[in-house]
Amino acid sequence: MALGFFDGVHLGHQSLLLQTKKIAEKNNLKFSVMTFDPHPNEVIKLEKDLRYLTPLALKIERMAAIGVDKLFVIKFNLSFASLLPSDFIKQYVLGLHAKHLVVGFDFTFGNKAQGTVDYLQKVSKNDPFDVTVISKQVHDDEKISSTLIRKIVRDGDVHLVPSYLGHHFEIKGVVYSSNRHKHEKKENMEIHTENKYILPAQGVYSVEIKNGNRTCHGLFIRYGSSKRNDEISGQIIEMLKGGVAEEVTVKFLKQIPFESKSQCSKNFKEVIK
Template identity: 50%
Template sequence: MEIVRLTHPLKESLSPKESHVMAVGFFDGVHLGHQDLIKQAKRIADQENRTLTAMTFDPHPDEVIKEETDRKYLTPLPAKAERLARFGCEKLFVVSFDKAFASLPPADFINDYVISLNTKNVVVGFDFTFGYKAKGDTEYLQKKSLKKPFNVTVIPKKTYDKEKISSTLLKSVIREGHVHLVPYYLGKHYEVIGHINTLRSRGKTIKVDPIGRYLLPKPGLYQVQVKDGKRTLQGLFRLFPSIEEESEITVNGLIDPHVNKISIQFTNEISSTAMISG
C-alpha cells in the first residue's frame, strides 16, 4: 500500500489523476465498525473500478486540540496502515494534524482534501465529524455533495451487545484486562507489535519493546500467542506497570532473537497485579 503524507496547506502538485473511493476517519484499532466501513468502500471501488484509499490523521486530533500528552493507541500508525492494507486499501493519505489543519472550515476541507484529491466517493460512518470545531457532519457532507462532483456513503452504527463499537470502548475493555472479549469488537485478539530487546532477553524469556505508543492491558499475567513471522508460540506475559522494567514473556519454545518484529496477541487474562508482584 502506498502511504502519502499530507501537510497543510496542500501542494497543488499532489492532485492525483486517478479517481478514488476514500474511507475517512481516525480508525484507531480498525475495529468491526471500521471494517464495515472499509468493506463498503471496497465494494464501491470495485463496482466503479476506482482505487480504494483511506484518509487518516496523525497524531490523534485530541493530542493537538486538547493538548493530550502520552495518548495510547490500539494501532500506532504502522500497525494501522498494515491493517487497512489487509482490508484492501491501496493508498493511505496520512494528514499531519496540526493547529492550522484543525482550523480549516468544513467547506475548505471538502474542496482541498476531497475534491482536489480527485475523490469520487467519500465513505464515512454515521457519526463522522470534520472541520473547525468539528462542525462538519454527515448531513453537511451529503448536502455539499449534491452540487459537487463526488458522492457520499454513510455507514450505519455497528453495535455489539447494543453498544456502539468504538475505539474508546475497546480501550476500556483492554485497560480492564478483559482481553478475551476483544474479538467481539475487533474481529481478532488484541495485538501488539514489537522488537525483541536482545540485550535483555534470555532463552525462552523475552523482553519486548513495542513499536509505537501502544495501549497495554492493566498489569497482570496474560496468556499470549507470540508470532515471529514463521512460528506461533504460546506464552505467558507478566506485565508490570511499566513495560520497560520487569515485564517479560515466557514462551514455550525458542524465538529467533534476530527476527525484525514479533506480534503478541493477548488471548486471556490469567491473574491481576496482586498475583504477579507477590
C-alpha cells in the first residue's frame, strides 16, 4: 500500500506508485493506495481556498489509469489529524491487513506529524509489514513536488509543467455558448471549472480541447476575475453548436507571450473580442 496525498500524481508520485505496483506483483498482493481528502492544510491551517492540480475525482481517474486495485480515501478531519502514530498503525495499517508500505522520504502522519519514515521502519521490525522508502525525485536540481507545480501553474508557465507532471496540466470544465459575442463572426464560449482546480495567471493560453472523441486546438482566455467567467475559443465552437452545456478537458500547452504590459493589455483585448 502506497501512502500519500498525491496531488497531481506527478513524476515523483508515479515513481512511488510504480514501485508499489512492482512490489505487489512480486509478492502476489493487491496494489493499493491510501490518500486523504481534503488536503491537511484545509483542516490544520484553515486554508479554505486551497486549490488542487487534481481534485479528488480526477485523482481517482489517474490512480485507475496506473492500475491501482484498491484506493482508500480517508476523510481528513481534526479527529483523524489528532491520531497518535501508534493508533494510525493499528487502525489503518494492521486494520487493513497491509503487508508492505511504500512512502516518500518525507512522509509524515499522526498527531503533529509525529509519525515519520524512521518511526515506520522502527515499528515494522516488530509488526507483520515491511516498509520501502522512495528517495527524493528531482528535475533541474529542484524537488518534484505538488507545491512547486502549483506555483508554476499560478505563474502561467504552463509549458514547464510536463517536466514535473509527466504531461501537460489539464482541467475539466463545462462550456456553453456565450450570448455576449453573438453579433460577431467568432464566438467564444464560457467555461466553468470545479472550484477546487488551481488555474493559471491572467492571460491567453494555447490549449488542446477534448470533448468525447473530438479534439481541437484553441485559446483559453483567463480573466482571473470573479466578475467574469473564463472563456475558450477555437473549433470547439463548431463542435458544440446550439449553446448546450457539455464537459470538456482543456490541456494547457503554453501562454501566449507579449512584449510589454501595454502590448499585453492591447493584445488581450483583441483576442477576447
